[in-house]
Amino acid sequence: MSVNVDFLQSKIKNSLGENFVPEVGIVLGSGLGELADEYCDLAIPYTEIPDFESSTVSGHKGRLVFATINGKKVIMMQGRFHYYEGHSIQKVVYPIKVMKKLGVKTLILTNAAGGVNPAFNPSDLMVITDHINFMGVNPLIGVNDESMGERFPDMSETYSPELVDLTKKIASKLGIDLQEGVYLAMSGPSYETPAEIRMARAIGADAVGMSTVPEAIVANWAKMNIIGISCICNSAAGVSNVSLSHEDVIHAANVAKDRFKILVKEIIKEL
Numbered sequence: 001m002s003v004n005v006d007f008l009q010s011k012i013k014n015s016l017g018e019n020f021v022p023e024v025g026i027v028l029g030s031g032l033g034e035l036a037d038e039y040c041d042l043a044i045p046y047t048e049i050p051d052f053e054s055s056t057v058s059g060h061k062g063r064l065v066f067a068t069i070n071g072k073k074v075i076m077m078q079g080r081f082h083y084y085e086g087h088s089i090q091k092v093v094y095p096i097k098v099m100k101k102l103g104v105k106t107l108i109l110t111n112a113a114g115g116v117n118p119a120f121n122p123s124d125l126m127v128i129t130d131h132i133n134f135m136g137v138n139p140l141i142g143v144n145d146e147s148m149g150e151r152f153p154d155m156s157e158t159y160s161p162e163l164v165d166l167t168k169k170i171a172s173k174l175g176i177d178l179q180e181g182v183y184l185a186m187s188g189p190s191y192e193t194p195a196e197i198r199m200a201r202a203i204g205a206d207a208v209g210m211s212t213v214p215e216a217i218v219a220n221w222a223k224m225n226i227i228g229i230s231c232i233c234n235s236a237a238g239v240s241n242v243s244l245s246h247e248d249v250i251h252a253a254n255v256a257k258d259r260f261k262i263l264v265k266e267i268i269k270e271l
């Protein structure tokens with residue numbers, strides 16, 4: 001799927017001027033989209049953008065937002081595309097390729113996740129140090145676009161260790177408790193079974209969710225620097241004896257959202 005940014009570039013030029021080249025991209029996960037309400041110089045609904053799908057999950061707005069935050073030019077996805085919505089995996093990652101073409105160097109991927117690590121509590125924030133792809137699909141399958149990345153990309157430092165350290169340093173400076181760990185992605189939309197969560201734990205996962213990994217694979221392939229932050233919204237199935245609901249996930253994200261915003265804004269400043 002070729003990537004065409006002519007429409008977005010002319011919108012940016014008309015509204016924000018020639019010099020607006022976004023260097024930071026942010027994908028805002030469920031319940032974490034407020035940053036794009038607070039900072040918004042230009043918003044374009046996904047429905048208007050050629051080759052974008054329209055997002056459908058509640059808690060997701062579905063627009064691309066451009067803003068300057070702490071002196072950095074930023075492009076935000078307020079709502080993302082999920083594989084479980086029925087979009088092809090190519091459509092899920094298309095916006096990441098668009099960000100790359102628009103000039104983004106550093107990508108901050110955020111999500112709502114279930115806590116697999118029993119030490120985690122709802123509304124904890126976790127910096128992602130690595131991931132496990134259990135989605136059953138890889139977005140790089142197909143003809144390789146050599147202009148963006150190589151056929152067999154190395155994944156040993158997908159989440160830049162320097163940026164993990166920077167995130168930890170900033171959190172500690174701000175007095176924000178920050179967990180760290182491995183994010184495992186399943187396709188969803190059903191939550192996992194307790195047996196699946198026991199497996200996730202046994203193979204080294206600390207958190208589980210239904211997004212982020214396809215985007216991280218493509219961003220890593222395209223040589224972007226990646227920071228991943230999960231908001232732990234619930235204990236994953238069987239970790240505690242509470243049943244899971246999307247409402248509880250959104251509630252926990254709401255509790256965490258101010259801390260999340262402060263952390264992300266400071267990261268942007270320090271990049």
Ligand code: HPA
Binds near residue numbers: 112192234235236249
């Ligand atoms: N599992 C998968 N995805 C999630 C969860 C979970 O427990 N919580 C929030 N997103």
